[in-house]
Amino acid sequence: MTRETRFGALAADARWQAAWESANSFATTETGDAKDSGRPKAYILEMFPYPSGRIHMGHVRNYAMGDVLARFKRMTGHDVLHPMGWDAFGMPAENAAMEKGVHPNGWTRANIDAMRGQLKRLGLAIDWTRELATCDADYYGQEQALFLDLFAAGLVTRKESYVNWDPVDMTVLANEQVIDGRGWRSGALVEKKKLSQWFLKITDFADELLEGLKSLDQWPDKVRLMQENWIGKSQGLEFSFRLAGGAPGFDVFTTRPDTLYGASFAAISPDHPLAERLAKDSPELAVFIAECRRQGTSAEQLETAEKLGFDTGLAVEHPLDPDWHLPVWVVNYVLMDYGTGAIFGCPAHDQRDLDFARKYDLAVHRVIADGDEDGQVFHGDEAYVGTGRLVNSHFLNGMGIDEAKAAVIARAEHEGWGKGTTVWRLRDWGVSRQRYWGTPIPFIHCPACGLVPVPKGQLPIVLPEDADFSVPGNPLDRHPTWKHTSCPSCGGEALRETDTLDTFVDSSWYFLRFASAPADKPFDPAVIARWLPVDQYIGGIEHAILHLLYARFWTRALQRIGMVDIKEPFASLFTQGMVTHETYSRAQGEGLPPLYFTPDEVTRTAEGATLDADGAPVEVGRVIKMSKSKKNVVDPDAILDQYGADAARWFMLSDSPPERDLPWSEAGIEGAWRFVQRLWRLFGESENTGDGGEDIALARKLHRAIAVVAADIEALGFNKAVAKIHALANDIEKAEPSATRAEACATLILLVAPMMPHLAEEAWAGLPDARRTTDLVADAAWPAVNPALLADDEVTIVIQVAGKRRDEITLAKGLDKEAVEAAALARPRIAELLGGAAPKKVIVVPDRLVNIVP
RNA sequence: GCGGACGUGGCGGAACCGGUAGACGCAGCAGACUUAAAAUCUGCUAUCCAUUUGGGUGUGCGGGUUCGAGUCCCGCCGUCCGCACCA
Numbered sequence: 001m002t003r004e005t006r007f008g009a010l011a012a013d014a015r016w017q018a019a020w021e022s023a024n025s026f027a028t029t030e031t032g033d034a035k036d037s038g039r040p041k042a043y044i045l046e047m048f049p050y051p052s053g054r055i056h057m058g059h060v061r062n063y064a065m066g067d068v069l070a071r072f073k074r075m076t077g078h079d080v081l082h083p084m085g086w087d088a089f090g091m092p093a094e095n096a097a098m099e100k101g102v103h104p105n106g107w108t109r110a111n112i113d114a115m116r117g118q119l120k121r122l123g124l125a126i127d128w129t130r131e132l133a134t135c136d137a138d139y140y141g142q143e144q145a146l147f148l149d150l151f152a153a154g155l156v157t158r159k160e161s162y163v164n165w166d167p168v169d170m171t172v173l174a175n176e177q178v179i180d181g182r183g184w185r186s187g188a189l190v191e192k193k194k195l196s197q198w199f200l201k202i203t204d205f206a207d208e209l210l211e212g213l214k215s216l217d218q219w220p221d222k223v224r225l226m227q228e229n230w231i232g233k234s235q236g237l238e239f240s241f242r243l244a245g246g247a248p249g250f251d252v253f254t255t256r257p258d259t260l261y262g263a264s265f266a267a268i269s270p271d272h273p274l275a276e277r278l279a280k281d282s283p284e285l286a287v288f289i290a291e292c293r294r295q296g297t298s299a300e301q302l303e304t305a306e307k308l309g310f311d312t313g314l315a316v317e318h319p320l321d322p323d324w325h326l327p328v329w330v331v332n333y334v335l336m337d338y339g340t341g342a343i344f345g346c347p348a349h350d351q352r353d354l355d356f357a358r359k360y361d362l363a364v365h366r367v368i369a370d371g372d373e374d375g376q377v378f379h380g381d382e383a384y385v386g387t388g389r390l391v392n393s394h395f396l397n398g399m400g401i402d403e404a405k406a407a408v409i410a411r412a413e414h415e416g417w418g419k420g421t422t423v424w425r426l427r428d429w430g431v432s433r434q435r436y437w438g439t440p441i442p443f444i445h446c447p448a449c450g451l452v453p454v455p456k457g458q459l460p461i462v463l464p465e466d467a468d469f470s471v472p473g474n475p476l477d478r479h480p481t482w483k484h485t486s487c488p489s490c491g492g493e494a495l496r497e498t499d500t501l502d503t504f505v506d507s508s509w510y511f512l513r514f515a516s517a518p519a520d521k522p523f524d525p526a527v528i529a530r531w532l533p534v535d536q537y538i539g540g541i542e543h544a545i546l547h548l549l550y551a552r553f554w555t556r557a558l559q560r561i562g563m564v565d566i567k568e569p570f571a572s573l574f575t576q577g578m579v580t581h582e583t584y585s586r587a588q589g590e591g592l593p594p595l596y597f598t599p600d601e602v603t604r605t606a607e608g609a610t611l612d613a614d615g616a617p618v619e620v621g622r623v624i625k626m627s628k629s630k631k632n633v634v635d636p637d638a639i640l641d642q643y644g645a646d647a648a649r650w651f652m653l654s655d656s657p658p659e660r661d662l663p664w665s666e667a668g669i670e671g672a673w674r675f676v677q678r679l680w681r682l683f684g685e686s687e688n689t690g691d692g693g694e695d696i697a698l699a700r701k702l703h704r705a706i707a708v709v710a711a712d713i714e715a716l717g718f719n720k721a722v723a724k725i726h727a728l729a730n731d732i733e734k735a736e737p738s739a740t741r742a743e744a745c746a747t748l749i750l751l752v753a754p755m756m757p758h759l760a761e762e763a764w765a766g767l768p769d770a771r772r773t774t775d776l777v778a779d780a781a782w783p784a785v786n787p788a789l790l791a792d793d794e795v796t797i798v799i800q801v802a803g804k805r806r807d808e809i810t811l812a813k814g815l816d817k818e819a820v821e822a823a824a825l826a827r828p829r830i831a832e833l834l835g836g837a838a839p840k841k842v843i844v845v846p847d848r849l850v851n852i853v854p
Numbered sequence: 855g856c857g858g859a860c861g862u863g864g865c866g867g868a869a870c871c872g873g874u875a876g877a878c879g880c881a882g883c884a885g886a887c888u889u890a891a892a893a894u895c896u897g898c899u900a901u902c903c904a905u906u907u908g909g910g911u912g913u914g915c916g917g918g919u920u921c922g923a924g925u926c927c928c929g930c931c932g933u934c935c936g937c938a939c940c941a
């Protein structure tokens with residue numbers, strides 16, 4: 001067979017993908033247990049995609065990274081689990097059903113088929129036998145079983161509550177899914193609606209989920225911090241105010257019980273039951289409350305919102321001095337759904353209270369002083385929130401803040417009017433969705449027996465195939481027959497629950513099902529124990545809170561009921577950056593949005609860009625995340641057709657650090673393509689041994705590259721690994737033919753194999769048998785490093801004079817300081833600079849540099 | 855407002871633990887090969903002065919610690935991200 005002078009990527013991609021498939025190369029080695037196989041396990045997982053229909057460049061980047069790691073782990077002797085599946089339930093399928101009249105199942109399955117095909121073209125080392133879609137009855141039936149287990153354990157509740165109702169999607173949203181008062185998917189303004197809802201008691205785990213973050217030392221600090229803020233633990237005092245006259249009042253929560261003597265008013269939320277009660281007899285208050293509710297919740301509105309209040313005329317007794325009465329106001333800045341919906345106002349030491357007090361001319365008393373400022377009247381418009389000592393506070397005077405907090409709590413508990421308590425920002429997870437395309441909640445409403453769990457033997461509760469999607473609302477609820485059933489308990493007529501589960505439930509345990517998927521139960525705990533936790537999880541930062549917090553909760557919930565013995569599902573998390581592209585647009589005149597063009601429609605030059613259709617310039621905009629609306633998208637299929645999988649993968653891994661955004665460019669992919677071809681030519685020289693001699697300098701470079709590339713891949717520093725491989729290729733090309741050079745060419749195949757697997761296979765197949773340890777490079781081992789070749793025996797030492805680089809010498813490695821110093825001072829150039837004078841001081845850093853202070 | 859991250863050539867970025875700043879790639883310039891183009895190869899490419907050898911400046915800005923700072927400390931400026939009347 002004569003060797004092609006160009007690497008034919010398209011044919012090679014197909015050839016090797018077929019070869020891997022028929023050799024079953026990426027099937028998981030079931031032992032997965034160092035005890036049995038002697039090999040460590042590596043569970044490499046990328047967040048599974050939603051089957052929207054087409055993959056995008058973000059997927060390519062995400063899966064290329066995971067794939068490099070999975071292939072590298074195989075090469076370094078691990079049993080690897082690297083699966084793929086589909087987060088297949090959710091709104092878009094139902095929207096498609098409504099808009100195009102296709103069934104959600106058919107739409108979803110077709111999308112999965114299309115995307116699977118696209119992913120396979122990337123040549124991913126995935127064990128496709130473990131593929132799952134969350135809309136498989138196999139999968140969601142087991143999810144129903146888990147839901148029943150959690151119910152039995154008291155971790156599922158049903159409560160009547162105000163919910164976030166998305167009027168466009170006609171569904172309920174979790175708090176986390178409401179962004180600036182709008183639905184995260186539809187963008188519609190969210191309304192408050194009272195409904196009976198299913199909840200998972202994530203708040204039971206608030207403390208554990210917070211504490212657990214400390215153990216996740218291989219997670220980005222940023223994500224841990226975001227979760228910590230989300231959980232929002234505050235410790236303080238909860239106490240009751242009595243209305244003056246002795247009538248029962250209301251409870252307040254504060255994190256600053258130390259400032260109680262600085263109180264000058266009490267404030268309740270417009271949604272507080274007391275405010276609502278008072279409003280019945282006060283039309284003015286009713287008007288005020290209505291205005292507060294109209295007030296928006298978006299960032300800008302809150303920023304500029306004025307503190308407004310309504311004096312109820314009521315007064316409450318100060319808990320530490322019953323003769324001291326505080327006026328009760330209804331104010332717009334106290335939220336009903338945090339703490340108790342009521343506070344005491346201490347204007348001197350809380351900015352919001354101070355703004356409010358200044359507006360309504362209320363007393364402002366200093367109770368914390370950081371120096372000699374101890375007058376009772378507080379001046380200025382900036383609250384003092386720093387440290388200090390208590391003043392004007394009777395028995396607290398002179399105490400530090402923490403001491404005073406403890407003293408007030410102790411006194412409250414002793415006298416019985418309050419207690420130390422912890423308040424969380426985290427709410428229970430509302431999982432009810434009034435949708436068709438989700439996991440049916442396995443419960444039955446019986447008029448006689450009430451709420452009855454579906455017996456496990458009757459699972460899965462399958463979605464009906466015939467459903468009407470022509471109008472908004474829940475197709476399950478209006479289905480003519482599906483919800484009618486009999487009660488498992490009394491046998492009488494009963495109705496099925498028609499809510500389905502939030503899709504974040506589906507993604508809270510898919511990583512377990514990948515590891516173990518028996519037919520008769522959700523998973524086999526013994527197999528889970530072998531594979532979990534996931535060793536490397538890779539996905540977008542957009543899941544920092546929702547998905548990752550829910551999955552952590554679900555895992556802990558399963559641990560509590562004894563089904564798994566891990567607390568945290570993901571040992572190491574990596575959040576990759578987005579793929580971005582510049583935009584091309586033309587202004588369309590006043591008031592109109594600009595007209596955007598796709599990269600295909602435009603010719604880009606160094607100076608600017610012109611539209612192919614008319615040859616006139618278009619405006620080159622900022623580099624931003626690829627999005628359909630800005631038309632700055634590049635279709636992976638087109639790239640694969642033109643350049644093949646390896647060039648696409650290589651470019652995705654080059655240049656930008658993986659956690660940062662990657663600017664896509666035509667020049668960049670061209671560069672990757674050229675490098676693929678260059679390597680192909682280089683690999684072709686692998687048998688050119690010249691005179692057969694050794695090239696020790698090249699051998700050193702080779703072995704250093706083997707070690708450094710391995711370390712870079714291990715640390716997910718793909719851009720650095722790419723740079724090192726480039727440098728090594730340069731070095732090999734410059735070297736004269738030799739046995740070492742031939743060996744280096746062959747070894748380079750292995751170094752690029754995780755990133756460019758098709759090219760590697762093609763080149764590997766061209767090697768003589770003597771050089772090939774395995775038929776497929778996919779089964780080959782990572783090259784061994786010869787430690788003796790890692791270090792040079794000579795080093796270049798820089799000579800500085802007064803901290804400035806003036807000269808350099810090459811010396812044997814490991815010389816002692818005196819010898820290095822003498823060698824440096826002996827240099828004519830250094831002697832000249834010193835002008836004959838003895839140096840004041842000489843610093844020698846072994847094998848690195850000499851700094852001479854004249 | 856609170857919290858966090860980041861500022862290095864024309865661009866993406868590299869630089870171990872404080873020790874040669876700009877690796878590697880892209881773009882650009884010059885040259886070789888070619889009838890020509892593509893492809894490929896070679897060289898140059900932070901900046902200013904001298905242009906042969908060298909010297910000055912330079913990692914957002916201003917200070918500081920140190921023999922030595924992109925890296926550590928203090929204070930600014932800018933960009934991006936997250937949260938948000940959370941009591």
